[in-house]
Amino acid sequence: MRAQDVMTTDVKTVSGTTTADAAWRLMRDHRIHHLVVKDEGEIAGVLSDRDAGGPRGASLRAGHAVSDLMTEGVVTVARDTPVRKIANLMRGRTIGCVVVTDGEQRAIGIVTTSDLLDLLGRGAIRPTPTSKRAAQLPRPPSQTPQGLRRLVTYAAA
Numbered sequence: 001m002r003a004q005d006v007m008t009t010d011v012k013t014v015s016g017t018t019t020a021d022a023a024w025r026l027m028r029d030h031r032i033h034h035l036v037v038k039d040e041g042e043i044a045g046v047l048s049d050r051d052a053g054g055p056r057g058a059s060l061r062a063g064h065a066v067s068d069l070m071t072e073g074v075v076t077v078a079r080d081t082p083v084r085k086i087a088n089l090m091r092g093r094t095i096g097c098v099v100v101t102d103g104e105q106r107a108i109g110i111v112t113t114s115d116l117l118d119l120l121g122r123g124a125i126r127p128t129p130t131s132k133r134a135a136q137l138p139r140p141p142s143q144t145p146q147g148l149r150r151l152v153t154y155a156a157a
Helices: 022-030 082-091 113-121 132-136 145-156
Strands: 013-015 034-039 043-046 076-078 095-100 107-112
Touching: 013 022, 022 034, 034 107, 043 095, 076 082, 082 107, 082 113, 107 113, 107 145
Parallel strands: 013 034, 076 095
Antiparallel strands: 034 043, 095 107
16 A cells, blocks of 8 residues: 555645634644645644644644744655554654655645555555465464454453
């Protein structure tokens, strides 16, 4: 799986001069947790709902622009970046999203922890085999359908 297979393509963007309250309303209206901040067409940062103070952050947002609250160190990946690498980047940097860009650093998508959890919930837990031989190799007992059921049963007990 690659970034292009799991990314959200409807990326919501705001400028750094947008009021933090307006950005918060946009996140709430679209039920999203991240906005890409653009400055003169370039990616300048990401504003998360945590950056904006969450539901009780009205006092933090009051009188501030998005540029005052956003995270500037945006992690970007290419559309063909493997999902495993994205997950490791997000986990290693303790971030909630990566921005997917084309060759010219334009935001074409975003991958969030919700996207990765959705992928995992759909059952995509093993990488796609890279060769015919890999597809024929026997799976360890813990990865057989019976082994998975045992693991889930054990975890639920």
